[in-house]
Amino acid sequence: MKDDEKKASWTERLELPEDGRLDISVLDASYALERVSGGVLKITRKKGDKETASFACLDVKRAVYQPQPDFHDLPTMIKLKEDLLLAPGAGAELFLEVPVKAQLVALLGKGRKERIVLDELKQAKQLQSFYGPPNEGIFCNAIYAKVYSALEEAQSNDYRAILPLSVENRHSKQISITRLLIPSDRLALFAREQTLITNRVRLKVKTDEDGELDFLQDTVSGGFSRITTSKTAVKSGAIGKLTTLGAMSPGEMQFGF
Amino acid sequence: MDSIKEIMSSFPWADIFRALVTVVVGIIAARLLSKIVDRAAKRNLDKHNAALLRKVATYTVLGASILVALSTLGIKLSGLLAAAGLMTVALGFAAQTSVSNIISGFFLLMEKPFEVGDVVDIEGNVGVVLSLDLLSTKLRTFDNLFVRIPNENILKKPVKTFSKYQVRRIDVKFSIAYKEKITEAKEIVRSFLKSSSLVLEDPRPLIITRTLGDSGVDFVAKVWIDRTKLLEARDSVTAGIKKALDDAGIEIPFPHLTLYMGDPGQLRMQGCGIAPVAARSPKARALAMGRPRPPKRPRPKH
Numbered sequence: 001m002k003d004d005e006k007k008a009s010w011t012e013r014l015e016l017p018e019d020g021r022l023d024i025s026v027l028d029a030s031y032a033l034e035r036v037s038g039g040v041l042k043i044t045r046k047k048g049d050k051e052t053a054s055f056a057c058l059d060v061k062r063a064v065y066q067p068q069p070d071f072h073d074l075p076t077m078i079k080l081k082e083d084l085l086l087a088p089g090a091g092a093e094l095f096l097e098v099p100v101k102a103q104l105v106a107l108l109g110k111g112r113k114e115r116i117v118l119d120e121l122k123q124a125k126q127l128q129s130f131y132g133p134p135n136e137g138i139f140c141n142a143i144y145a146k147v148y149s150a151l152e153e154a155q156s157n158d159y160r161a162i163l164p165l166s167v168e169n170r171h172s173k174q175i176s177i178t179r180l181l182i183p184s185d186r187l188a189l190f191a192r193e194q195t196l197i198t199n200r201v202r203l204k205v206k207t208d209e210d211g212e213l214d215f216l217q218d219t220v221s222g223g224f225s226r227i228t229t230s231k232t233a234v235k236s237g238a239i240g241k242l243t244t245l246g247a248m249s250p251g252e253m254q255f256g257f
Numbered sequence: 258m259d260s261i262k263e264i265m266s267s268f269p270w271a272d273i274f275r276a277l278v279t280v281v282v283g284i285i286a287a288r289l290l291s292k293i294v295d296r297a298a299k300r301n302l303d304k305h306n307a308a309l310l311r312k313v314a315t316y317t318v319l320g321a322s323i324l325v326a327l328s329t330l331g332i333k334l335s336g337l338l339a340a341a342g343l344m345t346v347a348l349g350f351a352a353q354t355s356v357s358n359i360i361s362g363f364f365l366l367m368e369k370p371f372e373v374g375d376v377v378d379i380e381g382n383v384g385v386v387l388s389l390d391l392l393s394t395k396l397r398t399f400d401n402l403f404v405r406i407p408n409e410n411i412l413k414k415p416v417k418t419f420s421k422y423q424v425r426r427i428d429v430k431f432s433i434a435y436k437e438k439i440t441e442a443k444e445i446v447r448s449f450l451k452s453s454s455l456v457l458e459d460p461r462p463l464i465i466t467r468t469l470g471d472s473g474v475d476f477v478a479k480v481w482i483d484r485t486k487l488l489e490a491r492d493s494v495t496a497g498i499k500k501a502l503d504d505a506g507i508e509i510p511f512p513h514l515t516l517y518m519g520d521p522g523q524l525r526m527q528g529c530g531i532a533p534v535a536a537r538s539p540k541a542r543a544l545a546m547g548r549p550r551p552p553k554r555p556r557p558k559h
Contacts, residue, residue, distance in 0.1 A: 134424050139424075
Protein backbone atom coordinates (compact mmCIF):
# COMPACT_ATOMS: atom_id res chain seq x y z
CA MET A 1 0.00 0.00 0.00
CA LYS A 2 1.31 3.46 -0.90
CA ASP A 3 1.66 6.18 1.73
CA ASP A 4 -1.09 8.33 0.26
CA GLU A 5 -3.34 5.31 -0.31
CA LYS A 6 -6.34 5.19 2.01
CA LYS A 7 -7.41 1.94 3.60
CA ALA A 8 -11.08 2.22 2.82
CA SER A 9 -13.48 2.01 5.67
CA TRP A 10 -16.84 0.39 4.97
CA THR A 11 -18.67 3.47 6.18
CA GLU A 12 -16.56 6.28 4.72
CA ARG A 13 -17.40 7.99 1.44
CA LEU A 14 -14.45 9.33 -0.51
CA GLU A 15 -14.29 12.23 -2.92
CA LEU A 16 -11.86 12.69 -5.77
CA PRO A 17 -9.17 15.23 -4.71
CA GLU A 18 -8.26 18.33 -6.71
CA ASP A 19 -5.50 16.55 -8.59
CA GLY A 20 -8.11 14.07 -9.86
CA ARG A 21 -6.55 10.93 -8.42
CA LEU A 22 -7.64 8.75 -5.53
CA ASP A 23 -5.81 5.68 -4.24
CA ILE A 24 -7.73 3.36 -2.00
CA SER A 25 -7.28 -0.12 -0.70
CA VAL A 26 -10.19 -2.55 -0.44
CA LEU A 27 -9.70 -6.03 1.05
CA ASP A 28 -6.73 -7.58 -0.80
CA ALA A 29 -6.84 -5.19 -3.75
CA SER A 30 -5.83 -1.59 -4.32
CA TYR A 31 -7.47 0.90 -6.65
CA ALA A 32 -6.30 4.01 -8.41
CA LEU A 33 -9.20 6.19 -9.54
CA GLU A 34 -8.08 8.80 -12.05
CA ARG A 35 -10.03 11.45 -13.86
CA VAL A 36 -9.04 11.10 -17.49
CA SER A 37 -11.32 13.82 -18.85
CA GLY A 38 -14.46 15.64 -17.71
CA GLY A 39 -16.72 12.63 -17.58
CA VAL A 40 -14.37 9.67 -17.84
CA LEU A 41 -12.88 7.89 -14.86
CA LYS A 42 -10.07 5.37 -15.23
CA ILE A 43 -10.17 2.62 -12.63
CA THR A 44 -6.96 0.65 -12.20
CA ARG A 45 -7.16 -2.38 -9.95
CA LYS A 46 -4.14 -4.17 -8.58
CA LYS A 47 -4.67 -7.53 -6.96
CA GLY A 48 -1.58 -9.60 -6.30
CA ASP A 49 0.55 -9.37 -9.43
CA LYS A 50 -2.40 -8.75 -11.66
CA GLU A 51 -3.29 -5.24 -12.81
CA THR A 52 -6.47 -4.51 -14.74
CA ALA A 53 -7.95 -1.25 -15.96
CA SER A 54 -11.42 -0.15 -16.92
CA PHE A 55 -13.16 3.12 -17.74
CA ALA A 56 -16.42 4.51 -16.43
CA CYS A 57 -18.37 7.40 -17.87
CA LEU A 58 -20.08 9.39 -15.13
CA ASP A 59 -20.17 12.77 -13.45
CA VAL A 60 -16.71 12.25 -12.00
CA LYS A 61 -16.52 15.44 -9.91
CA ARG A 62 -19.89 15.12 -8.23
CA ALA A 63 -19.61 11.43 -7.43
CA VAL A 64 -18.43 10.00 -4.13
CA TYR A 65 -16.72 6.62 -4.00
CA GLN A 66 -17.21 3.89 -1.46
CA PRO A 67 -16.38 0.22 -1.07
CA GLN A 68 -19.49 -1.74 -0.12
CA PRO A 69 -19.56 -5.32 1.09
CA ASP A 70 -22.35 -7.65 0.04
CA PHE A 71 -23.31 -11.30 0.24
CA HIS A 72 -23.18 -13.71 -2.67
CA ASP A 73 -26.44 -14.41 -4.42
CA LEU A 74 -26.43 -18.09 -3.55
CA PRO A 75 -27.18 -19.35 -0.04
CA THR A 76 -24.19 -20.34 2.05
CA MET A 77 -23.57 -23.82 3.39
CA ILE A 78 -21.47 -23.39 6.51
CA LYS A 79 -19.53 -26.57 7.18
CA LEU A 80 -18.27 -26.56 10.69
CA LYS A 81 -14.61 -27.45 11.02
CA GLU A 82 -15.35 -28.76 14.48
CA ASP A 83 -18.54 -30.70 15.16
CA LEU A 84 -20.90 -28.95 17.49
CA LEU A 85 -22.30 -31.27 20.15
CA LEU A 86 -25.27 -30.11 22.15
CA ALA A 87 -26.66 -31.95 25.15
CA PRO A 88 -30.45 -32.00 25.61
CA GLY A 89 -31.64 -28.62 26.81
CA ALA A 90 -28.26 -26.99 26.23
CA GLY A 91 -27.70 -23.73 24.40
CA ALA A 92 -24.71 -21.73 23.23
CA GLU A 93 -23.74 -18.36 21.78
CA LEU A 94 -21.27 -18.94 18.96
CA PHE A 95 -19.61 -17.08 16.14
CA LEU A 96 -19.16 -18.53 12.65
CA GLU A 97 -18.00 -17.06 9.34
CA VAL A 98 -19.87 -16.33 6.10
CA PRO A 99 -18.35 -15.34 2.75
CA VAL A 100 -18.78 -11.82 1.43
CA LYS A 101 -17.79 -9.95 -1.70
CA ALA A 102 -16.98 -6.27 -2.08
CA GLN A 103 -17.99 -3.71 -4.65
CA LEU A 104 -16.43 -0.38 -5.40
CA VAL A 105 -19.33 1.94 -6.13
CA ALA A 106 -19.82 5.50 -7.23
CA LEU A 107 -22.75 7.25 -5.59
CA LEU A 108 -24.45 10.05 -7.49
CA GLY A 109 -27.51 12.24 -7.53
CA LYS A 110 -29.66 13.68 -4.77
CA GLY A 111 -29.04 11.93 -1.50
CA ARG A 112 -26.45 9.79 -3.30
CA LYS A 113 -29.14 7.33 -4.23
CA GLU A 114 -27.89 6.64 -7.74
CA ARG A 115 -25.42 3.76 -7.46
CA ILE A 116 -22.95 2.69 -10.13
CA VAL A 117 -20.86 -0.44 -9.53
CA LEU A 118 -17.33 0.30 -10.77
CA ASP A 119 -15.78 -3.03 -9.82
CA GLU A 120 -16.48 -6.19 -7.88
CA LEU A 121 -14.05 -8.12 -5.73
CA LYS A 122 -14.61 -11.80 -5.04
CA GLN A 123 -12.48 -14.46 -3.47
CA ALA A 124 -10.51 -16.19 -6.21
CA LYS A 125 -11.84 -19.60 -5.37
CA GLN A 126 -15.41 -20.21 -4.38
CA LEU A 127 -16.47 -23.63 -3.19
CA GLN A 128 -19.64 -24.45 -5.03
CA SER A 129 -21.94 -27.00 -3.50
CA PHE A 130 -25.39 -28.45 -3.80
CA TYR A 131 -27.80 -28.87 -0.94
CA GLY A 132 -30.36 -31.63 -1.06
CA PRO A 133 -30.92 -34.61 -3.37
CA PRO A 134 -29.45 -34.28 -6.89
CA ASN A 135 -32.89 -34.12 -8.48
CA GLU A 136 -34.38 -31.35 -6.38
CA GLY A 137 -31.68 -29.60 -4.37
CA ILE A 138 -30.34 -26.08 -4.67
CA PHE A 139 -26.95 -24.63 -5.52
CA CYS A 140 -25.08 -22.95 -2.69
CA ASN A 141 -21.62 -21.72 -1.78
CA ALA A 142 -19.80 -23.84 0.76
CA ILE A 143 -17.48 -22.55 3.42
CA TYR A 144 -15.47 -24.38 6.06
CA ALA A 145 -15.81 -22.27 9.16
CA LYS A 146 -14.30 -22.41 12.60
CA VAL A 147 -16.55 -22.20 15.59
CA TYR A 148 -15.62 -19.34 17.93
CA SER A 149 -17.08 -18.95 21.38
CA ALA A 150 -16.33 -15.22 21.74
CA LEU A 151 -16.50 -12.26 19.41
CA GLU A 152 -12.94 -11.24 20.28
CA GLU A 153 -11.65 -14.61 19.03
CA ALA A 154 -13.46 -14.30 15.72
CA GLN A 155 -11.77 -11.90 13.36
CA SER A 156 -13.43 -11.17 10.05
CA ASN A 157 -10.70 -11.49 7.48
CA ASP A 158 -10.80 -10.70 3.77
CA TYR A 159 -14.01 -11.89 2.17
CA ARG A 160 -15.50 -13.18 5.41
CA ALA A 161 -17.94 -11.70 7.89
CA ILE A 162 -18.70 -12.93 11.39
CA LEU A 163 -22.07 -14.55 11.94
CA PRO A 164 -23.37 -14.53 15.52
CA LEU A 165 -25.35 -17.72 16.09
CA SER A 166 -27.25 -18.83 19.12
CA VAL A 167 -28.10 -22.51 19.24
CA GLU A 168 -30.61 -24.11 21.52
CA ASN A 169 -31.24 -27.85 21.78
CA ARG A 170 -34.85 -28.44 22.76
CA HIS A 171 -34.62 -32.04 21.61
CA SER A 172 -34.80 -34.87 24.12
CA LYS A 173 -31.46 -36.27 22.95
CA GLN A 174 -27.94 -35.08 22.17
CA ILE A 175 -27.42 -33.59 18.72
CA SER A 176 -24.37 -32.92 16.62
CA ILE A 177 -24.52 -30.10 14.09
CA THR A 178 -22.13 -30.46 11.17
CA ARG A 179 -23.44 -27.96 8.65
CA LEU A 180 -25.89 -25.14 8.34
CA LEU A 181 -27.49 -23.60 5.25
CA ILE A 182 -27.95 -19.86 5.57
CA PRO A 183 -30.00 -17.97 2.96
CA SER A 184 -27.90 -14.85 2.31
CA ASP A 185 -30.92 -12.72 1.45
CA ARG A 186 -31.88 -12.79 5.15
CA LEU A 187 -28.58 -11.37 6.33
CA ALA A 188 -27.69 -7.75 6.94
CA LEU A 189 -24.20 -6.35 7.46
CA PHE A 190 -22.79 -4.21 10.23
CA ALA A 191 -19.25 -2.81 10.35
CA ARG A 192 -16.73 -1.49 12.83
CA GLU A 193 -13.63 -0.25 10.97
CA GLN A 194 -12.56 -3.25 8.90
CA THR A 195 -14.60 -5.81 10.83
CA LEU A 196 -17.86 -7.04 9.32
CA ILE A 197 -20.58 -8.79 11.23
CA THR A 198 -24.08 -9.97 10.30
CA ASN A 199 -27.37 -9.77 12.13
CA ARG A 200 -27.97 -12.41 14.80
CA VAL A 201 -29.21 -15.84 13.80
CA ARG A 202 -30.99 -18.15 16.24
CA LEU A 203 -31.32 -21.90 15.77
CA LYS A 204 -33.71 -23.96 17.84
CA VAL A 205 -33.68 -27.72 17.35
CA LYS A 206 -36.85 -29.44 18.50
CA THR A 207 -36.88 -32.93 17.02
CA ASP A 208 -34.89 -34.91 14.44
CA GLU A 209 -36.80 -33.21 11.66
CA ASP A 210 -38.10 -30.08 13.25
CA GLY A 211 -36.39 -26.87 14.14
CA GLU A 212 -36.51 -23.12 13.71
CA LEU A 213 -34.07 -20.64 12.24
CA ASP A 214 -34.72 -17.02 13.19
CA PHE A 215 -33.01 -14.01 11.68
CA LEU A 216 -33.02 -11.13 14.12
CA GLN A 217 -32.76 -7.52 13.05
CA ASP A 218 -29.93 -6.48 15.32
CA THR A 219 -26.40 -7.69 15.91
CA VAL A 220 -24.28 -8.17 18.98
CA SER A 221 -23.31 -5.03 20.87
CA GLY A 222 -19.85 -3.65 20.26
CA GLY A 223 -20.08 -0.40 18.34
CA PHE A 224 -21.09 -1.83 15.01
CA SER A 225 -23.02 0.36 12.62
CA ARG A 226 -25.41 -0.99 10.01
CA ILE A 227 -24.18 -0.75 6.44
CA THR A 228 -26.60 -2.98 4.53
CA THR A 229 -30.07 -4.31 5.13
CA SER A 230 -31.27 -7.82 4.26
CA LYS A 231 -32.69 -8.24 0.76
CA THR A 232 -35.70 -10.03 2.15
CA ALA A 233 -37.42 -8.26 5.00
CA VAL A 234 -36.45 -9.72 8.35
CA LYS A 235 -39.42 -10.38 10.58
CA SER A 236 -39.33 -11.86 13.99
CA GLY A 237 -40.12 -15.56 14.15
CA ALA A 238 -38.95 -18.56 12.22
CA ILE A 239 -38.78 -18.21 8.43
CA GLY A 240 -39.70 -21.80 7.82
CA LYS A 241 -39.46 -25.34 8.92
CA LEU A 242 -36.03 -26.87 8.93
CA THR A 243 -35.28 -29.98 6.97
CA THR A 244 -32.55 -32.43 7.74
CA LEU A 245 -31.72 -33.63 4.26
CA GLY A 246 -29.11 -36.30 4.07
CA ALA A 247 -28.34 -36.67 7.75
CA MET A 248 -25.08 -38.56 7.76
CA SER A 249 -25.62 -40.71 10.79
CA PRO A 250 -28.17 -40.79 13.62
CA GLY A 251 -27.78 -37.71 15.76
CA GLU A 252 -25.64 -35.88 13.21
CA MET A 253 -27.58 -33.11 11.56
CA GLN A 254 -27.33 -30.59 8.76
CA PHE A 255 -29.87 -27.82 8.62
CA GLY A 256 -31.42 -25.90 5.81
CA PHE A 257 -34.68 -24.99 4.19
CA MET B 258 -75.80 -23.08 -74.67
CA ASP B 259 -79.08 -22.71 -72.84
CA SER B 260 -78.41 -25.85 -70.85
CA ILE B 261 -75.03 -24.44 -69.72
CA LYS B 262 -76.75 -21.22 -68.70
CA GLU B 263 -79.35 -23.26 -66.88
CA ILE B 264 -76.69 -25.22 -65.02
CA MET B 265 -74.78 -22.04 -64.20
CA SER B 266 -77.86 -20.28 -62.91
CA SER B 267 -78.89 -23.26 -60.82
CA PHE B 268 -75.36 -23.57 -59.31
CA PRO B 269 -75.29 -22.28 -55.69
CA TRP B 270 -72.66 -19.60 -56.31
CA ALA B 271 -73.74 -17.56 -53.37
CA ASP B 272 -73.39 -20.53 -51.00
CA ILE B 273 -69.97 -21.43 -52.38
CA PHE B 274 -68.86 -17.83 -51.98
CA ARG B 275 -70.18 -17.76 -48.41
CA ALA B 276 -68.44 -21.03 -47.62
CA LEU B 277 -65.17 -19.73 -49.08
CA VAL B 278 -65.48 -16.51 -47.11
CA THR B 279 -66.16 -18.55 -43.96
CA VAL B 280 -63.02 -20.63 -44.50
CA VAL B 281 -60.87 -17.56 -45.27
CA VAL B 282 -62.25 -15.72 -42.23
CA GLY B 283 -61.64 -18.89 -40.20
CA ILE B 284 -57.99 -19.02 -41.32
CA ILE B 285 -57.48 -15.33 -40.53
CA ALA B 286 -59.25 -15.73 -37.17
CA ALA B 287 -57.17 -18.83 -36.36
CA ARG B 288 -53.94 -16.94 -37.12
CA LEU B 289 -55.01 -13.95 -35.07
CA LEU B 290 -56.10 -16.14 -32.20
CA SER B 291 -52.82 -18.06 -32.42
CA LYS B 292 -50.86 -14.81 -32.02
CA ILE B 293 -53.05 -13.56 -29.17
CA VAL B 294 -52.89 -16.89 -27.34
CA ASP B 295 -49.13 -17.09 -27.92
CA ARG B 296 -48.58 -13.62 -26.50
CA ALA B 297 -50.80 -14.25 -23.49
CA ALA B 298 -49.48 -17.77 -22.86
CA LYS B 299 -45.83 -16.71 -23.00
CA ARG B 300 -46.43 -14.40 -20.07
CA ASN B 301 -48.03 -17.06 -17.91
CA LEU B 302 -46.92 -20.44 -19.24
CA ASP B 303 -43.68 -22.11 -20.27
CA LYS B 304 -42.77 -22.53 -23.95
CA HIS B 305 -44.07 -26.06 -24.10
CA ASN B 306 -47.55 -25.36 -22.73
CA ALA B 307 -47.77 -22.13 -24.72
CA ALA B 308 -47.17 -24.11 -27.95
CA LEU B 309 -49.77 -26.69 -26.93
CA LEU B 310 -52.40 -24.05 -26.14
CA ARG B 311 -51.67 -22.19 -29.38
CA LYS B 312 -52.08 -25.33 -31.46
CA VAL B 313 -55.32 -26.36 -29.75
CA ALA B 314 -56.80 -22.86 -30.26
CA THR B 315 -55.71 -22.70 -33.92
CA TYR B 316 -57.02 -26.11 -34.92
CA THR B 317 -60.31 -25.61 -33.02
CA VAL B 318 -61.09 -22.39 -34.89
CA LEU B 319 -59.99 -23.89 -38.24
CA GLY B 320 -62.08 -27.01 -37.67
CA ALA B 321 -65.14 -24.98 -36.65
CA SER B 322 -64.89 -22.72 -39.71
CA ILE B 323 -64.64 -25.74 -42.02
CA LEU B 324 -67.73 -27.30 -40.41
CA VAL B 325 -69.68 -24.03 -40.77
CA ALA B 326 -68.57 -23.76 -44.42
CA LEU B 327 -69.75 -27.30 -45.10
CA SER B 328 -73.15 -26.64 -43.51
CA THR B 329 -73.42 -23.45 -45.62
CA LEU B 330 -73.02 -25.63 -48.68
CA GLY B 331 -75.96 -27.70 -47.47
CA ILE B 332 -73.88 -30.71 -46.52
CA LYS B 333 -75.46 -32.40 -43.54
CA LEU B 334 -72.92 -32.88 -40.78
CA SER B 335 -74.55 -36.10 -39.56
CA GLY B 336 -73.92 -37.68 -42.96
CA LEU B 337 -70.46 -36.22 -42.97
CA LEU B 338 -69.68 -37.76 -39.64
CA ALA B 339 -70.83 -41.15 -40.93
CA ALA B 340 -68.63 -40.67 -43.98
CA ALA B 341 -65.83 -39.56 -41.71
CA GLY B 342 -65.83 -43.01 -40.14
CA LEU B 343 -65.21 -44.60 -43.51
CA MET B 344 -62.73 -41.87 -44.40
CA THR B 345 -60.83 -42.52 -41.22
CA VAL B 346 -60.38 -46.16 -42.16
CA ALA B 347 -59.22 -45.21 -45.64
CA LEU B 348 -56.99 -42.44 -44.30
CA GLY B 349 -55.68 -44.78 -41.65
CA PHE B 350 -54.24 -47.02 -44.34
CA ALA B 351 -53.11 -44.22 -46.63
CA ALA B 352 -51.60 -41.95 -44.02
CA GLN B 353 -50.64 -44.47 -41.37
CA THR B 354 -47.22 -42.91 -40.68
CA SER B 355 -48.51 -39.35 -40.61
CA VAL B 356 -51.42 -40.18 -38.33
CA SER B 357 -49.10 -42.14 -36.07
CA ASN B 358 -46.78 -39.14 -35.90
CA ILE B 359 -49.65 -36.79 -35.10
CA ILE B 360 -50.94 -39.02 -32.31
CA SER B 361 -47.39 -39.47 -31.01
CA GLY B 362 -46.99 -35.69 -31.11
CA PHE B 363 -50.04 -35.24 -28.90
CA PHE B 364 -48.78 -37.88 -26.48
CA LEU B 365 -45.42 -36.13 -26.33
CA LEU B 366 -47.09 -32.78 -25.69
CA MET B 367 -49.08 -34.29 -22.85
CA GLU B 368 -46.37 -36.48 -21.32
CA LYS B 369 -43.71 -33.77 -21.61
CA PRO B 370 -40.53 -35.89 -21.54
CA PHE B 371 -38.78 -32.70 -22.67
CA GLU B 372 -39.68 -29.13 -23.50
CA VAL B 373 -38.65 -26.56 -26.09
CA GLY B 374 -35.14 -25.39 -25.11
CA ASP B 375 -34.17 -28.65 -23.38
CA VAL B 376 -30.98 -30.47 -24.32
CA VAL B 377 -31.83 -34.02 -25.37
CA ASP B 378 -30.35 -37.13 -26.92
CA ILE B 379 -32.78 -38.78 -29.32
CA GLU B 380 -31.45 -41.72 -31.34
CA GLY B 381 -27.91 -40.41 -30.88
CA ASN B 382 -28.80 -36.86 -31.94
CA VAL B 383 -27.76 -34.55 -29.12
CA GLY B 384 -29.07 -31.02 -29.34
CA VAL B 385 -31.44 -28.30 -28.20
CA VAL B 386 -35.15 -28.83 -28.88
CA LEU B 387 -36.30 -26.08 -31.26
CA SER B 388 -39.91 -27.13 -31.62
CA LEU B 389 -42.28 -29.97 -30.93
CA ASP B 390 -44.63 -29.97 -33.92
CA LEU B 391 -47.54 -32.11 -35.03
CA LEU B 392 -45.49 -34.50 -37.15
CA SER B 393 -41.97 -34.11 -35.93
CA THR B 394 -39.60 -32.65 -33.36
CA LYS B 395 -36.84 -30.35 -34.50
CA LEU B 396 -33.41 -30.19 -32.89
CA ARG B 397 -30.35 -28.03 -33.35
CA THR B 398 -27.29 -30.12 -32.63
CA PHE B 399 -24.20 -28.63 -31.01
CA ASP B 400 -22.33 -28.80 -34.31
CA ASN B 401 -25.13 -26.58 -35.66
CA LEU B 402 -27.09 -29.10 -37.72
CA PHE B 403 -30.85 -29.06 -38.03
CA VAL B 404 -32.36 -32.47 -37.26
CA ARG B 405 -36.00 -33.42 -37.84
CA ILE B 406 -37.10 -36.52 -35.95
CA PRO B 407 -40.58 -38.04 -36.54
CA ASN B 408 -42.62 -38.04 -33.33
CA GLU B 409 -43.36 -41.74 -33.70
CA ASN B 410 -39.66 -42.57 -33.36
CA ILE B 411 -39.38 -40.44 -30.23
CA LEU B 412 -42.30 -42.18 -28.57
CA LYS B 413 -40.82 -45.62 -29.31
CA LYS B 414 -37.18 -44.94 -28.39
CA PRO B 415 -35.56 -43.86 -25.12
CA VAL B 416 -34.95 -40.14 -24.82
CA LYS B 417 -32.23 -38.69 -22.59
CA THR B 418 -32.95 -35.20 -21.27
CA PHE B 419 -29.77 -33.51 -20.08
CA SER B 420 -31.36 -30.33 -18.81
CA LYS B 421 -33.90 -31.78 -16.40
CA TYR B 422 -31.77 -31.49 -13.27
CA GLN B 423 -29.32 -28.79 -12.24
CA VAL B 424 -26.42 -31.08 -11.42
CA ARG B 425 -25.02 -34.18 -13.07
CA ARG B 426 -22.27 -36.67 -12.45
CA ILE B 427 -19.32 -37.33 -14.72
CA ASP B 428 -17.14 -40.41 -14.46
CA VAL B 429 -13.46 -39.90 -15.20
CA LYS B 430 -11.39 -43.06 -15.53
CA PHE B 431 -7.69 -43.18 -14.75
CA SER B 432 -5.05 -45.79 -13.95
CA ILE B 433 -1.84 -46.06 -11.99
CA ALA B 434 1.05 -48.50 -12.37
CA TYR B 435 1.09 -51.60 -10.16
CA LYS B 436 4.15 -50.41 -8.30
CA GLU B 437 2.30 -47.32 -7.00
CA LYS B 438 0.29 -47.14 -3.79
CA ILE B 439 -3.47 -47.06 -4.19
CA THR B 440 -4.21 -44.98 -1.07
CA GLU B 441 -1.61 -42.37 -2.00
CA ALA B 442 -2.95 -42.01 -5.54
CA LYS B 443 -6.51 -41.72 -4.24
CA GLU B 444 -5.50 -39.05 -1.75
CA ILE B 445 -3.72 -37.01 -4.43
CA VAL B 446 -6.71 -37.15 -6.78
CA ARG B 447 -9.10 -36.39 -3.92
CA SER B 448 -7.16 -33.29 -2.92
CA PHE B 449 -7.09 -32.11 -6.55
CA LEU B 450 -10.87 -32.60 -6.84
CA LYS B 451 -11.35 -30.66 -3.62
CA SER B 452 -9.37 -27.74 -5.01
CA SER B 453 -11.17 -27.67 -8.36
CA SER B 454 -13.73 -24.87 -8.60
CA LEU B 455 -15.79 -26.81 -11.13
CA VAL B 456 -16.29 -29.83 -8.88
CA LEU B 457 -19.15 -29.55 -6.43
CA GLU B 458 -18.29 -29.90 -2.77
CA ASP B 459 -21.53 -31.81 -2.25
CA PRO B 460 -22.47 -34.44 -3.34
CA ARG B 461 -18.96 -35.52 -2.51
CA PRO B 462 -16.66 -36.83 -5.27
CA LEU B 463 -16.07 -40.55 -5.07
CA ILE B 464 -12.92 -42.38 -6.16
CA ILE B 465 -13.40 -46.10 -6.67
CA THR B 466 -10.83 -48.76 -7.44
CA ARG B 467 -12.43 -50.39 -10.46
CA THR B 468 -10.29 -53.25 -11.68
CA LEU B 469 -6.81 -54.69 -11.63
CA GLY B 470 -6.29 -54.08 -15.30
CA ASP B 471 -3.86 -55.36 -17.94
CA SER B 472 -1.37 -52.56 -17.39
CA GLY B 473 -2.23 -51.09 -14.04
CA VAL B 474 -4.83 -50.47 -11.36
CA ASP B 475 -7.91 -48.82 -12.83
CA PHE B 476 -9.94 -46.19 -10.97
CA VAL B 477 -12.98 -44.12 -11.66
CA ALA B 478 -13.58 -40.68 -10.18
CA LYS B 479 -17.30 -39.98 -9.88
CA VAL B 480 -17.62 -36.24 -9.76
CA TRP B 481 -20.71 -34.01 -9.47
CA ILE B 482 -20.78 -30.81 -11.48
CA ASP B 483 -23.06 -27.99 -12.57
CA ARG B 484 -24.63 -29.42 -15.74
CA THR B 485 -24.10 -26.18 -17.66
CA LYS B 486 -20.33 -26.60 -17.27
CA LEU B 487 -20.10 -30.15 -18.59
CA LEU B 488 -17.37 -29.79 -21.22
CA GLU B 489 -15.32 -27.35 -19.16
CA ALA B 490 -15.49 -29.68 -16.13
CA ARG B 491 -14.69 -32.85 -18.08
CA ASP B 492 -11.66 -31.18 -19.61
CA SER B 493 -10.49 -29.64 -16.36
CA VAL B 494 -10.98 -32.78 -14.24
CA THR B 495 -9.32 -35.16 -16.71
CA ALA B 496 -6.33 -32.88 -17.29
CA GLY B 497 -6.14 -32.04 -13.59
CA ILE B 498 -5.99 -35.69 -12.49
CA LYS B 499 -3.19 -36.33 -14.96
CA LYS B 500 -1.25 -33.29 -13.73
CA ALA B 501 -1.80 -34.14 -10.07
CA LEU B 502 -0.49 -37.67 -10.57
CA ASP B 503 2.43 -36.44 -12.68
CA ASP B 504 3.37 -33.84 -10.08
CA ALA B 505 3.34 -36.52 -7.37
CA GLY B 506 5.55 -38.76 -9.50
CA ILE B 507 2.89 -41.45 -9.80
CA GLU B 508 3.16 -43.38 -13.03
CA ILE B 509 0.13 -43.54 -15.26
CA PRO B 510 0.55 -46.82 -17.15
CA PHE B 511 -0.07 -47.51 -20.79
CA PRO B 512 -0.40 -50.94 -22.46
CA HIS B 513 2.97 -52.67 -22.30
CA LEU B 514 4.31 -54.92 -25.05
CA THR B 515 7.35 -56.97 -24.12
CA LEU B 516 9.36 -58.29 -27.03
CA TYR B 517 11.63 -61.19 -26.21
CA MET B 518 14.24 -61.80 -28.85
CA GLY B 519 15.43 -65.30 -28.18
CA ASP B 520 15.82 -68.79 -29.65
CA PRO B 521 12.44 -70.58 -29.64
CA GLY B 522 14.16 -73.94 -29.23
CA GLN B 523 15.95 -72.78 -26.11
CA LEU B 524 12.69 -71.39 -24.76
CA ARG B 525 11.02 -74.76 -25.23
CA MET B 526 13.87 -76.40 -23.34
CA GLN B 527 13.23 -74.00 -20.49
CA GLY B 528 9.70 -75.30 -20.40
CA CYS B 529 8.22 -72.15 -21.79
CA GLY B 530 6.21 -72.20 -25.00
CA ILE B 531 6.16 -68.53 -25.74
CA ALA B 532 8.39 -66.49 -23.55
CA PRO B 533 10.22 -66.85 -20.26
CA VAL B 534 8.03 -66.52 -17.22
CA ALA B 535 9.71 -63.27 -16.26
CA ALA B 536 8.81 -61.74 -19.59
CA ARG B 537 5.19 -62.85 -19.51
CA SER B 538 3.04 -59.79 -19.25
CA PRO B 539 -0.52 -59.94 -20.54
CA LYS B 540 0.51 -58.68 -23.96
CA ALA B 541 3.80 -60.58 -24.21
CA ARG B 542 4.78 -62.11 -27.51
CA ALA B 543 7.87 -64.03 -28.59
CA LEU B 544 9.63 -63.48 -31.85
CA ALA B 545 12.23 -65.88 -33.15
CA MET B 546 15.18 -63.76 -34.23
CA GLY B 547 18.02 -66.23 -34.43
CA ARG B 548 20.72 -66.08 -31.76
CA PRO B 549 19.63 -64.82 -28.39
CA ARG B 550 21.00 -61.47 -27.34
CA PRO B 551 20.96 -59.94 -23.89
CA PRO B 552 18.32 -57.27 -23.56
CA LYS B 553 19.55 -53.72 -23.97
CA ARG B 554 19.77 -51.64 -20.89
CA PRO B 555 18.61 -48.02 -21.20
CA ARG B 556 21.51 -45.58 -21.20
CA PRO B 557 21.44 -43.12 -18.35
CA LYS B 558 20.66 -39.60 -19.55
CA HIS B 559 23.21 -36.90 -18.88
